[in-house]
Amino acid sequence: DAKTTQPNSMESNEEEPVHLPCNHSTISGTDYIHWYRQLPSQGPEYVIHGLTSNVNNRMASLAIAEDRKSSTLILHRATLRDAAVYYCILKRSNDYKLSFGAGTTVTVRA
Amino acid sequence: NAGVTQTPKFRVLKTGQSMTLLCAQDMNHEYMYWYRQDPGMGLRLIHYSVGEGTTAKGEVPDGYNVSRLKKQNFLLGLESAAPSQTSVYFCASSYEEWTEAFFGQGTRLTVV
Numbered sequence: 001d002a003k004t005t006q007p008n009s010m011e012s013n014e015e016e017p018v019h020l021p022c023n024h025s026t027i028s029g030t031d032y033i034h035w036y037r038q039l040p041s042q043g044p045e046y047v048i049h050g051l052t053s054n055v056n057n058r059m060a061s062l063a064i065a066e067d068r069k070s071s072t073l074i075l076h077r078a079t080l081r082d083a084a085v086y087y088c089i090l091k092r093s094n095d096y097k098l099s100f101g102a103g104t105t106v107t108v109r110a
Numbered sequence: 111n112a113g114v115t116q117t118p119k120f121r122v123l124k125t126g127q128s129m130t131l132l133c134a135q136d137m138n139h140e141y142m143y144w145y146r147q148d149p150g151m152g153l154r155l156i157h158y159s160v161g162e163g164t165t166a167k168g169e170v171p172d173g174y175n176v177s178r179l180k181k182q183n184f185l186l187g188l189e190s191a192a193p194s195q196t197s198v199y200f201c202a203s204s205y206e207e208w209t210e211a212f213f214g215q216g217t218r219l220t221v222v
Contacts, residue, residue: 032208036211042216043114044153044202044211045213046212087152093207093208096143096155096160096168096207097143097158097168097169098155098211100145101152102152103152
């Protein structure tokens with residue numbers, strides 16, 4: 001399985017943007033980049049995913065490098081509710097499992 | 111929609127006891143999964159199912175059995191609980207293997 005590397009933790013102020021980096025230098029052509037987050041004492045929650053092009057949805061944006069060896073999850077205006085562990089996961093379309101690493105713990109200051 | 115519902119939410123077992131965790135989804139999803147999460151770690155896949163009547167092993171299947179008799183339900187069984195199975199268990203479902211997965215709230219299991 002291709003691996004991802006994320007910072008252990010990041011801090012942000014409320015209503016400011018948060019940029020969460022993820023390195024995946026061994027990504028293959030069939031790997032999708034998925035992001036999930038896990039709020040305290042809850043199950044993981046899907047955030048966004050993409051293959052090659054940048055993606056936007058109501059929760060976040062995903063910027064994918066041209067060589068696909070890295071990506072950035074962007075939370076446009078952090079709220080206290082965005083404090084969570086964010087997981088960057090590579091997933092092939094025919095692979096059933098999501099391989100969760102340690103993720104990035106995001107703290108949002110009021 | 112309730113989404114993915116796990117029962118029970120908390121349980122304490124004695125070593126050697128058995129129990130079944132129930133996962134129910136109301137989204138008509140084909141795929142269902144059981145994960146475990148240990149402190150400070152990411153989730154690991156125990157077993158999964160690609161449709162009613164099918165099950166398959168994940169990364170850490172030893173000590174667990176599963177059944178998918180109905181499309182909406184996925185049961186995880188512990189035949190003889192061990193302290194190493196103390197963990198938080200999450201069930202998930204998805205429409206296809208490449209679509210987003212929806213997770214339950216988790217079952218916190220302690221084996222003493």
